[in-house]
Amino acid sequence: MPGEKSEQNPLAVEHLEQAPAEKTYLDSNELILNMGPQHPSTHGVLRVILKLDGEKVLGTECVIGYLHRGVEKIAEHRTYAMFNPYVDRMDYVAAVSNGLGYCEAVEKLMNVQAPPRANYIRVILTELNRMASHMLWLGTHALDIGAITPLFYTFRDREEILKIFEKYCGARLTTHAFRIGGCLYETYDGFEDDVTKFSNFVEPKLGEYETLLTTNRIWLERTKGVGYISAADCKALGVTGPVLRASGVKWDLRKAQPYAAYNDFEFDIPTGQNGDTYDRYIVRIAEMHQSLRIIRQAVKAIPEGPIMAKIPKVLKPPVGEIYHSIEAPKGELGYFIVSDGSTQPYRVRVRPPSFVNLQALDKMVRGQLVADVVAVIGTIDIVLGEVDR
Amino acid sequence: MVTRLKGRFGSGIAEASTYLGQNYLIADRSIVFNVLQALRDEEQFDYNVDITAVHYPQREKQFDVLWVLYSFARNERMRVKTRIAEGESAPSAVPLWEGANWLERECYDMFGIKFEGHPDLRRILLPDEWKGHPLRKDYGIIQQDQEWVKINLGIESGQ
Numbered sequence: 312m313p314g315e316k317s318e319q320n321p322l323a324v325e326h327l328e329q330a331p332a333e334k335t336y337l338d339s340n341e342l343i344l345n346m347g348p349q350h351p352s353t354h355g356v357l358r359v360i361l362k363l364d365g366e367k368v369l370g371t372e373c374v375i376g377y378l379h380r381g382v383e384k385i386a387e388h389r390t391y392a393m394f395n396p397y398v399d400r401m402d403y404v405a406a407v408s409n410g411l412g413y414c415e416a417v418e419k420l421m422n423v424q425a426p427p428r429a430n431y432i433r434v435i436l437t438e439l440n441r442m443a444s445h446m447l448w449l450g451t452h453a454l455d456i457g458a459i460t461p462l463f464y465t466f467r468d469r470e471e472i473l474k475i476f477e478k479y480c481g482a483r484l485t486t487h488a489f490r491i492g493g494c495l496y497e498t499y500d501g502f503e504d505d506v507t508k509f510s511n512f513v514e515p516k517l518g519e520y521e522t523l524l525t526t527n528r529i530w531l532e533r534t535k536g537v538g539y540i541s542a543a544d545c546k547a548l549g550v551t552g553p554v555l556r557a558s559g560v561k562w563d564l565r566k567a568q569p570y571a572a573y574n575d576f577e578f579d580i581p582t583g584q585n586g587d588t589y590d591r592y593i594v595r596i597a598e599m600h601q602s603l604r605i606i607r608q609a610v611k612a613i614p615e616g617p618i619m620a621k622i623p624k625v626l627k628p629p630v631g632e633i634y635h636s637i638e639a640p641k642g643e644l645g646y647f648i649v650s651d652g653s654t655q656p657y658r659v660r661v662r663p664p665s666f667v668n669l670q671a672l673d674k675m676v677r678g679q680l681v682a683d684v685v686a687v688i689g690t691i692d693i694v695l696g697e698v699d700r
Numbered sequence: 701m702v703t704r705l706k707g708r709f710g711s712g713i714a715e716a717s718t719y720l721g722q723n724y725l726i727a728d729r730s731i732v733f734n735v736l737q738a739l740r741d742e743e744q745f746d747y748n749v750d751i752t753a754v755h756y757p758q759r760e761k762q763f764d765v766l767w768v769l770y771s772f773a774r775n776e777r778m779r780v781k782t783r784i785a786e787g788e789s790a791p792s793a794v795p796l797w798e799g800a801n802w803l804e805r806e807c808y809d810m811f812g813i814k815f816e817g818h819p820d821l822r823r824i825l826l827p828d829e830w831k832g833h834p835l836r837k838d839y840g841i842i843q844q845d846q847e848w849v850k851i852n853l854g855i856e857s858g859q
Contacts, residue, residue: 376825381841383810384834388841419720546746546772549799560772567775631719634768634779636749647768649754658835662750662768670802699825 341369344681348377352455352685355695359672359684366680371673375666378699386659391417391626392491394659399485401661402697404447406485407440407476408639414489415570416635416646420628421491423620429493430572431613435506436479436488437571438602438609442513443472444640444692445595449520452592452689456533461523468516471509478505491626493619506610510603517599524592534588538675538687541586548674549667552642554691557594558586564638576608588690595692627654641665641692661700665693701743709735724779732782733791736767740796745769745778748797751804753811757837759783763813765790784813792817810835827852 342365347358356377362370382401386394398413399406411433418425425433450465473483478499480488488494524530540550542558555562563580565573581597583590628650636645642664649658668691675687702716702725709731716725727735739745749768756762761783769778784790792815793800804815805824812833815821822828831845849855 376827379825381834384839384841422720544798547798549748549797549803562772633720634722634750634777643749645750645768647750647752647766658754660750660752662752666802666806667799670799 346684348374352688354451354688354693357669357688357693357695357698359688361681361684363681366682368676368679368681368684371676371684373669373672375669375695376699378695380700382700383659383661386656388655390654391628391656394656395489395491396485396487398661399487400696401663401700402444402639402641402644402665402694403484404694405440405444405640407436407488408444408637408644410487410489411437411571412635412637412639412644412646414491415637416633416648417491417626417628418620419635420631420633420648420650421622421626422629423492423622425493425571425620426617427572427614428616429489429618429620431609432494432498432618433489433571434573434576435606435609435613436476436486438605439472439475439506439509441640442599442602443469445599446472448595448640448689448692449592452686452692453524453530455685455689456530458524458527458530461520464516464519464523468513471512475502475505475509478502490619492622493617495619497618503610503613506606510606510610514600514603517596517603521596525596531589533683533686534592534690536585537588537679537683538690539585539587540671540675544671544674545586548671550642550671552638552640552664552668552692553591553594553598554642554668554671556580557583557590559584564636564643568636570635570637572609573605575612576605578605588686591690625654627652636662639664641694641697642668663697663700665691665695665697666700669693669698704742705735705738708738722777722779724781726781726783729782729784729788729790732780733793735780736769736791736793736796739769739778739780743771744773745771745776747772748793748800748803749777751793751800751807753807753813753835755811755835755837761785761788763811765807765813767793789814789816791815794818809833812836 342363344361344363346361348356358374360372361368382397385397395413398409402409446465446469450462453461476486477483480486480496540558542560545555545558559582561580561582566580578601581594583594630650630652632649634645634647636643644664645662647660648656651657676684706713712728712731714726747770749770752766754764763784765782765784767780790813792804802824804818807813808821809823809825810833830848832839
């Protein structure tokens, strides 16, 4: 592995010395254990170097970058429209959210507004995508902890969402559903029916997940009190999304700074109190219910009209810069775009929620057991495509 | 708020304005840490959203370093910007926000900007021995560290 060939610093663990030097009564030796990058529960290619005292974690060091593709560099060499599909490849389980954030950022820079119908379509697809992302998270997270069944349940239901995406835009995963200025595709015949049918189909299924896990004794043992993080630590570390909300902070960008059509809908922000793995699970389940609520309202009220704003064929945003962020399934996803007035962005910076949230791993696992590291990596809900970009 | 800050830091704040409804201020490198600290402690900007940089090779002070801040209490954002020349360092925000750690490491990795006071400034996304900083404008899009590729991957070129 490339990282290991460094001469002066073979394992890059010096700073782990800062971990509190608690002594156990056995006074055993410390052990450095490498986890990943090809570990099944690291959700991709994350390498974590663990410093252990027996089963207890004294500190961690994340080695990331294995999936680095230079997305931000590529952006500087593509036109605004050409870069749009690339953003789908960052958080590939929530590609629709990525596209929404990017399109809205460029629209803001150009001072155009997507038409109301486009905004409603955007909200419906984004919320469907949020559910798909949470379902994938739940399945794999439960699998990591040892429960195999939820994976089959969630993938069965996620399939229905992907079918809607496929019918709408032809792609299932990296959808490229939106364009700068609105949506390229009008909804297909029966889109509203499909979405309504899906929401009726999936509501009892969410209950099924809960019967499998919420009061399951093994699940409780493995998640209650595991990976605790306080609200103050979340704010200091910049952690957002369900992790922040599970620590009791009622903050969601869809409410705090509404974008697209989120102002038109009623929904709650679910929060937890304990900031542990179990609360984050409860928050995400509740978020899926809220997404359903939004989808139902949006399908009923979807307005008629154009789906594309009047924008020029060649996009040349005026000189300036913009920071726009949305509430992606994993947290605050921000785009900082600098325009020099040409057809290509001068700089695109992506503020990835997974990258920032992953930094909290160390705080969350210190003093816990090795097996909990797996649970905590799962509960942060990272996608390495977004961490490394 | 801007008047308060201007009153305190005087001409150190070169510009404080709004573009497309977003507030930003440009502060001098020497006082930017104090500005950030004042924003955090006195103006409730308790969440450091992002730290990044932009490279302008034709300028004398080549780099813009940016801090995007957010205040939960005020529901407001603020971009703080400072300009530094090649070889100059920016102050590290790690003493203010722990989360600045990885963001500054990425900034160093991509631009080669040193953050003074950072506890552990190493590359984060690229391998430690990599030469060059890819997000600089003079770094080509298909450019790579051939030597590193040869030694570590055992191939002539990754392209």
